[in-house]
Amino acid sequence: MTTSSAVTGEGPDLVLVHAGVADARMWSRLVDELTDRYRVITLDLRGYGESPLVPQYSDAGDLLGVLEELGARDVVAVGASYGGYVVQQVASRRPELFSRLVLICAPTDNVEPGEDLRAVWAEENTLLEAGDIDGATELMVDRFVGPEADAEARELVRVMQRRAYAVQLAAGDVDNEEWPIEPEKISAPVRLITGAHDFRFFADSADYLEQRLPNVERVELSWAGHLPTLERPAEASGLIG
Template sequence: MTLAHWVVGEGPAMLLVHAGVADARMWTREVAELSKDHRVITLDLRGYGETPLEPGAKYSDAGDVLAVLDELGVDTVKAVGASYGGYVVQQVASRHPERFTRLVLICAPTDGVEPDDALRAGWAEEERLLEAGDVDGATDLNVRNFLGPEADDETRELLRTMQKRAFELQLPAGDVDNEEWPVEPEKIGAPVRLITGAHDFRFFADSATYLAERLPNAERIDLPWAGHLPTLERPGDALGLIR
């Protein structure tokens, strides 16, 4: 299956992979600027935006991303991944490190780190709301949990739209088999920028700490103003973070 994807601009390839509460629309403002000197690739993973998710599907998000790069003839790429998208990028880069010139991981989880109690409580509340059929309630919960205090009303509405779309695609699909490739930080030799937000769940800062101790070439940036999605919360600062 080919993911819905878009290519804008000319120059060195740059891949942007969205968060698990969003889709490719989270990068709209960045694409307009980055495409002036990059070939910018965005995509919707299965069950997000314009990419469907078949009931009982057996697939790999990492494999899907690699297939898009192959289809586009991209041999090497700079990759930016937000949250779950950053986890997918780690999986691909662990298996094919030679294809990545630089990584930017924004509030990304990783293997080997346990979620904190607050994040577990958020997941439990989301599950309770969805089991009760309250999709709007679960959507609003995630907007509150995953946007920091700098986000404006327009940003909150955009995230609400993207998250609700994901629920609309994923809930009817039921249980699916998404194979996760192992993350092996020691194999990723390209420079990696790790970005975290002070208003985010502790798990994501713990993940960045774990990665910083194991990646051969890591840079850590902690943002005192940010929640989980800093490129949405302060779009004006986003280019400086991900270029």
């Protein structure tokens, strides 16, 4: 089984990798805006959207496989949250493949989550263990979608998160091979975007990366939560540059 992916438009290669509370649908509006400038590549990571889970896999390996299968080069990679974590893994191993990275509210290695985020994860696990999928979904929407988001954005995250739970809970235990992140090896320019209304962990991750990446730009959005491209979609294309 392979990951579900889509390619639209023509031009330089741009890959969009979704957040862990979403799937490739989070980029739908942005894809429409960018297809006149880029060959836009989207994918559902395993356990999200249309990509089934398998017992052993690698999100980083799947992303690299999609790019290699398409013959992508000089890639602009945009990763939101967990998608940004996956992008960092691939860019650490294959830095020559990328021309630019945009990491939006992304975690990284060697940075620990705070008690506030751990508490959300604990509450999520409690709800899931009790079979309360709707309650866990609402928790994620409430905690991860920022104050600027409209009802349409919240409903989209609700639908995507519920789908992820359905796929992941049905699969049971799985093993995702992660690759080490080595910021010093990422030679492409990197834009780090964080939101003032997000969990501190993601700003701490950006702080860590800012100190170690060779070519870095830091942007903090005073209005944003964890998913700024959904919270103010009219500004999304400007955020990725």
